[in-house]
Amino acid sequence: MNADLRETPIRVERPSKTLRELALEKVREAIVEGYFKPGERLVERDLCAQLGVSRTIVREVLRHLESEGLVANLHNKGPIVALLDLNEAKQIYEIRGALEGMAARLCAERRDPAIVKALEASLMGIRFSYAAKDMAGVLGLTNAFYQTMFTMVGRHVAWGVVNLLTVRINHLRSMTIKTENRDVEGPAQMERIVEAIKRGDGDAAHKAALDHVARAAAIAEALLAAQQTHE
Amino acid sequence: MNADLRETPIRVERPSKTLRELALEKVREAIVEGYFKPGERLVERDLCAQLGVSRTIVREVLRHLESEGLVANLHNKGPIVALLDLNEAKQIYEIRGALEGMAARLCAERRDPAIVKALEASLMGIRFSYAAKDMAGVLGLTNAFYQTMFTMVGRHVAWGVVNLLTVRINHLRSMTIKTENRDVEGPAQMERIVEAIKRGDGDAAHKAALDHVARAAAIAEALLAAQQTHE
DNA sequence: TTAGGTCTTATGGTATACCATAATATTGTC
DNA sequence: GACAATATTATGGTATACCATAAGACCTAA
Missing domain, CATH: 1.20.120.530 (GntR ligand-binding domain-like)
Structure with a gap:
């Protein structure tokens, strides 16, 4: 499809975001805005309750945020909001x-x-x-x-x-x-x-x-x- | 524990890596080494079979690699090894x-x-x-x-x-x-x-x-x- | 009051089930 | 042979179950 048709009014809309995408945005924003504080534990079951999603979604969100450096995963502490010295x-x-x-x-x-x-x-x-x-x-x-x-x-x-x-x-x-x-x-x-x-x-x-x-x-x-x- | 004891010879060793950590290393290396080629689909069930782990592990690994930019997730194509122009x-x-x-x-x-x-x-x-x-x-x-x-x-x-x-x-x-x-x-x-x-x-x-x-x-x-x- | 032992609960690790939808294969008609 | 319709399969999305282990609570003895 050339550039001329890209903006055509009949273009099919992009599908809605998945639960995971929505949850990722929510948690990232909660961290960035300070709702979850550095050092605070991010307990999976608590996040499930707060977000209203399953542990699968929460775990995948945590993996993403770990990779971004916003979450740290310690072997004997579970995930926490990353500290910054x-x-x-x-x-x-x-x-x-x-x-x-x-x-x-x-x-x-x-x-x-x-x-x-x-x-x-x-x-x-x-x-x-x-x-x-x-x-x-x-x-x-x-x-x-x-x-x-x-x-x-x-x-x-x-x-x-x-x-x-x-x-x-x-x-x-x-x-x-x-x-x-x-x-x-x-x-x-x-x-x-x-x-x-x-x-x-x-x-x-x-x-x-x-x-x-x-x-x-x-x-x-x-x-x-x-x-x-x-x- | 103060700094003096941190390096003590009796210190307990760090636990073994989780399946997810091992799988992440494997998949990342497979991408970096060219085993999985840019543009190639990373089908979850195929990865399960190849790695010998469940879809939970595979999905979490894919989320991590997505965040790192090694994997792209397209809405109508599923995850693929990220292309690089x-x-x-x-x-x-x-x-x-x-x-x-x-x-x-x-x-x-x-x-x-x-x-x-x-x-x-x-x-x-x-x-x-x-x-x-x-x-x-x-x-x-x-x-x-x-x-x-x-x-x-x-x-x-x-x-x-x-x-x-x-x-x-x-x-x-x-x-x-x-x-x-x-x-x-x-x-x-x-x-x-x-x-x-x-x-x-x-x-x-x-x-x-x-x-x-x-x-x-x-x-x-x-x-x-x-x-x-x-x- | 403190320390050790035991029991209970919390929690992350991992697997599997089920569903909806997209993709692909197959069949029938012209 | 091409095309449309239908059926089947593949696949990602999401939820839940189960387990092992660590952490914490509780109890008892000194």
Whole structure:
């Protein structure tokens, strides 16, 4: 079927999602949003009761999330929500820096006004969400910002990698975006990325992206350190 | 139990692997080694018969491999060994470049003779394997080379990412290492990485790592192009 | 009160059953 | 021989059963 027919109004709809797919989304979101906390046991029979599905579904969901790094399976403890120590968090920020820097550079070199427009739209939405104190919106739109960066230069594999890693530090991210002055500083840093992309400066875009992630990593490190001090 | 007792000689050994863990290793290896070919259907009942396990085990293994990107699950086709097109392969090489470049730089900056020694040992083994026409050895030791680079600077998360991606292009890699002159050129390029690390030159190590991956990507692209021409 | 032994329960590992639907094979008609 | 209709088989989706073992509760003796 050529491209012309792909969008035809008579096209048969994609089948509904399986129970397993729905359950996977639910559990992943419950972990990412903090409903299930790091270190918390994920007892199969409890999940069955909560989700209203069989153990087959639950086990398959757990296998998937294990592979994604969101769940850890310990031989004498059963599955738990994966913990994330400071060292791992730092490494994740570092990898993001390497890949987001690469994507920013490619965006700048592409010299496509559509990219700039899309990024500016996301950034505007981020500012708006901050103003409305909508932190879920801030996170979601920040994801959209980066997804735009990666996908508009055709890097969906790298986006997949970044996405998987970012999900693992979502709790940290939801903390860093709330720190004092981050509502101003964060968007300002992202604007520097966009400006560099706008003027086609690959090096500057790369550096701005690295700086932004490095700053977020520093804030996360301070938060984790404070958290351990208070315990 | 404090750290002193953790390494005690009376410590109880870790339990044997579950059937699922064993099956996962088998299927992953069968895919990576080419026993199951890209695009080939992975019929659950067939896998049960081949592995000698129940559908529960097989399904959980498939879920895991799906998450790793080695298996694709299509709604009207069932699970298949994931195909890899040229575009995705190129992106994987690019990501490897970004991360391996980062690791090489960190190795150089660490200025640790143990790193150089370990890398030289892997490289020697690679050369020896080439001489013995042991391609499995070449692949394995190349993995060891990079695993050393990442883990000796404490980047196990990045190594995990690179490993997952590399597994997806293993078939391509087993082809690129066999191309004419690659037995000389490959190790020579890797030696440039090691030399830069030895003299503590981060920029040079970074560049050498990027060059090496870029060259491998170019060879892979040529191979894929030739493959499509012959079809 | 503590420690050891015993009993009970919780839980993950693994297998199998059943169903719905898609795919394939077969049959009949033109 | 081609095509449509029908029957059969293959296959993934999902649930449940059963087991072994670990964890926890409880009891008893010192």
